[in-house]
Amino acid sequence: MNYEAVLAGLPDAVIAVDTELRVVFWNSAAEVLTERSARRAVGKFLKELLPPDASVIRRLAETLATGESRSEPEGIVERGDHRSVPVGIVTAPLFGRDGSVEAAVAVLRDLSRIRQLEAEVRRGETLAAAGRMAVGLAHEVRNPLGAIRGAVQLLRRELGADSRLTEYTDVLLTEVDRVNRIIEMLVDLARPVQLRPVPLNLHQLFDRVALMSEEAARERGVTIVRRYDPSLPPILGDEDRLLQVFHNLVRNALDSMSRGGHLTLTTRVSLNPLFGRMDLGAGARNMVEAQVADEGAGIPEAVRARIFDPFFTTKDKGLGLGLAICHRILEEHRGAIQVDSAEGQGTVVTCFLPIVK
Numbered sequence: 360m361n362y363e364a365v366l367a368g369l370p371d372a373v374i375a376v377d378t379e380l381r382v383v384f385w386n387s388a389a390e391v392l393t394e395r396s397a398r399r400a401v402g403k404f405l406k407e408l409l410p411p412d413a414s415v416i417r418r419l420a421e422t423l424a425t426g427e428s429r430s431e432p433e434g435i436v437e438r439g440d441h442r443s444v445p446v447g448i449v450t451a452p453l454f455g456r457d458g459s460v461e462a463a464v465a466v467l468r469d470l471s472r473i474r475q476l477e478a479e480v481r482r483g484e485t486l487a488a489a490g491r492m493a494v495g496l497a498h499e500v501r502n503p504l505g506a507i508r509g510a511v512q513l514l515r516r517e518l519g520a521d522s523r524l525t526e527y528t529d530v531l532l533t534e535v536d537r538v539n540r541i542i543e544m545l546v547d548l549a550r551p552v553q554l555r556p557v558p559l560n561l562h563q564l565f566d567r568v569a570l571m572s573e574e575a576a577r578e579r580g581v582t583i584v585r586r587y588d589p590s591l592p593p594i595l596g597d598e599d600r601l602l603q604v605f606h607n608l609v610r611n612a613l614d615s616m617s618r619g620g621h622l623t624l625t626t627r628v629s630l631n632p633l634f635g636r637m638d639l640g641a642g643a644r645n646m647v648e649a650q651v652a653d654e655g656a657g658i659p660e661a662v663r664a665r666i667f668d669p670f671f672t673t674k675d676k677g678l679g680l681g682l683a684i685c686h687r688i689l690e691e692h693r694g695a696i697q698v699d700s701a702e703g704q705g706t707v708v709t710c711f712l713p714i715v716k
């Protein structure tokens with residue numbers, strides 16, 4: 360049995376060091392995790408490769424000193440560009456013939472995908488809780504609102520068409536209708552709607568959204584670019600609901616580009632390790648990606664965790680419901696939505712949707 364090949368093929372990063380903390384083994388998962396090749400790592404001191412205070416160095420040093428195993432469920436590995444990856448760390452000593460510690464090995468498990476899934480689940484729970492509250496609220500508010508609307512209409516009739524006061528009743532009616540629309544949207548967010556999924560051509564959907572947004576884009580000096588995969592298979596989706604998603608995403612993209620730029624609509628068969636194949640209840644299906652990318656202001660780090668919260672908005676006239684609704688609709692499709700953003704450079708929103716079998 361070739362043990363080295365087994366270690367090399369392990370999905371967890373395996374790093375072995377001698378008593379001086381010099382690297383003697385670095386498998387391919389370690390190369391991926393640290394973004395450093397084994398060729399460059401082996402023979403170097405670990406502290407030349409990772410920050411000297413890195414938890415894996417500390418744990419390996421402890422193991423070498425004590426001959427005992429160490430574990431750290433919530434460690435961090437810093438990559439070259441200061442991005443940090445959450446990892447679980449376990450170390451173990453390797454003993455020589457005479458019983459002394461000859462080396463130590465660390466196994467690091469990349470937790471970022473698990474963290475991403477956890478965030479996804481939490482997001483779903485927040486939305487569900489907000490939705491339940493909304494339905495209760497809508498119930499309470501709808502009836503009095505209906506009464507107000509009825510009374511205002513009566514009042515308007517009493518006042519007659521030429522009354523100066525109809526200006527006020529008009530404002531009342533418009534505003535009541537606006538509150539009603541907000542409530543409708545909220546209820547929509549909470550109620551499980553019956554999807555009518557049919558085979559759809561994603562490019563036709565994108566084309567329709569692009570057409571609807573043409574004027575708004577021109578006003579802002581934004582060029583809409585289409586980057587379609589010509590061999591994209593049809594997807595399974597609800598046409599109206601998906602139009603709503605793309606319309607929201609395109610509006611957000613346009614809002615972020617006050618000084619013009621490109622808005623790119625991209626489609627492709629997904630190769631994403633996390634969302635590229637998803638289980639729809641009746642077995643796993645391949646997914647496609649429908650992407651809306653802008654060159655706008657981007658989303659500041661501090662804001663990023665909250666953008667899917669209902670009513671979270673940074674806009675004067677925003678309701679903060681757009682992304683919450685998008686999330687909801689993609690969940691109904693058993694798909695997913697992912698946002699990548701760099702401040703000052705732009706935002707890429709990717710929707711994952713199931714292919715028709």
Ligand SMILES: Nc1ncnc2c1ncn2[C@@H]1O[C@H](COP(=O)(O)OP(=O)(O)OP(=O)(O)O)[C@@H](O)[C@H]1O
Nearest residue numbers: 611612615657666672673677678679680681682706
């Ligand atoms: N493409 C984007 N570029 C920059 N920021 C974005 C983008 N998309 C969303 N955001 C940020 O996320 C927030 C929430 O977006 P969301 O669509 O849910 O609400 P909104 O656009 O503010 O209001 P609404 O969509 O209800 O009119 C926005 O206020 C904005 O700060």
Ligand SMILES: [Mg+2]
Nearest residue numbers: 607611681682
């Ligand atoms: Mg929006």
